[in-house]
Amino acid sequence: MKLTLYYSPGACSLAPHIVLEELGIPYEAVRISTAQGQQRSPEYLKINPRGRVPALAVDGKVLVENVAILSFLGGGFPQKGLWPKTTWDQAQALSMMAWLADTVHPAYAHLFRPERYVQGEAHLEAVKEGGRKAFGACLAEIDRLLAGRKWAVGGHFTVLDAYLLVFYRWGNRNGFPVKDLANYTALVDRVLARPAVKKTMADEGITMA
Numbered sequence: 752m753k754l755t756l757y758y759s760p761g762a763c764s765l766a767p768h769i770v771l772e773e774l775g776i777p778y779e780a781v782r783i784s785t786a787q788g789q790q791r792s793p794e795y796l797k798i799n800p801r802g803r804v805p806a807l808a809v810d811g812k813v814l815v816e817n818v819a820i821l822s823f824l825g826g827g828f829p830q831k832g833l834w835p836k837t838t839w840d841q842a843q844a845l846s847m848m849a850w851l852a853d854t855v856h857p858a859y860a861h862l863f864r865p866e867r868y869v870q871g872e873a874h875l876e877a878v879k880e881g882g883r884k885a886f887g888a889c890l891a892e893i894d895r896l897l898a899g900r901k902w903a904v905g906g907h908f909t910v911l912d913a914y915l916l917v918f919y920r921w922g923n924r925n926g927f928p929v930k931d932l933a934n935y936t937a938l939v940d941r942v943l944a945r946p947a948v949k950k951t952m953a954d955e956g957i958t959m960a
């Protein structure tokens with residue numbers, strides 16, 4: 752199976768990038784710098800017409816959206832142990848990944864790309880402020896959900912833990928008091944200690960700061 756991940760350093764594509772590295776299977780990682788606008792190049796729009804990362808090409812067919820890519824990689828290689836084992840835990844993982852993608856990520860987007868949510872300059876700051884509040888509340892909710900858990904679901908490291916790292920890192924880089932979130936911080940510390948995570952972050956050229 753030929754796997755090609757299109758990613759941008761530090762973007763939400765970090766999650767599937769980590770998962771590919773954790774799987775220990777051959778894959779190609781193609782850098783699409785969103786900071787440089789490469790997601791809008793005609794070449795990349797042929798891969799993902801939405802102009803977003805991640806995209807995963809599987810034998811030439813393209814899969815987009817983190818929830819789908821992480822489910823495919825986790826569930827497609829069950830022997831690698833990155834996917835919860837019971838149907839209930841799998842559903843729990845999907846439930847949380849869906850919320851991360853449909854609520855937590857858009858909350859951050861209001862802060863990071865406010866111009867997408869309002870016309871003109873006048874209300875940009877208000878949109879950012881709304882995003883800041885909503886994203887901060889999401890981080891606090893994640894911390895509460897992680898109480899008493901070593902890993903997010905199923906008692907072992909799964910694709911969901913890799914996805915959770917993305918939002919903690921964004922919070923850390925944007926002045927949110929993430930270190931005060933004891934459960935989330937402990938989980939992230941465990942994730943960061945994994946060799947595949949260290950390697951992926953080094954390959955992307957990113958740190959937590």
Ligand SMILES: N[C@@H](CCC(=O)N[C@@H](CS)C(=O)NCC(=O)O)C(=O)O
Binds near residue numbers: 790804856
């Ligand atoms: N719902 C999508 C969101 C993808 C997304 O928005 N990715 C961001 C990076 S974190 C992106 O490509 N941004 C470029 C842009 O918005 O132009 C998913 O979860 O895969």
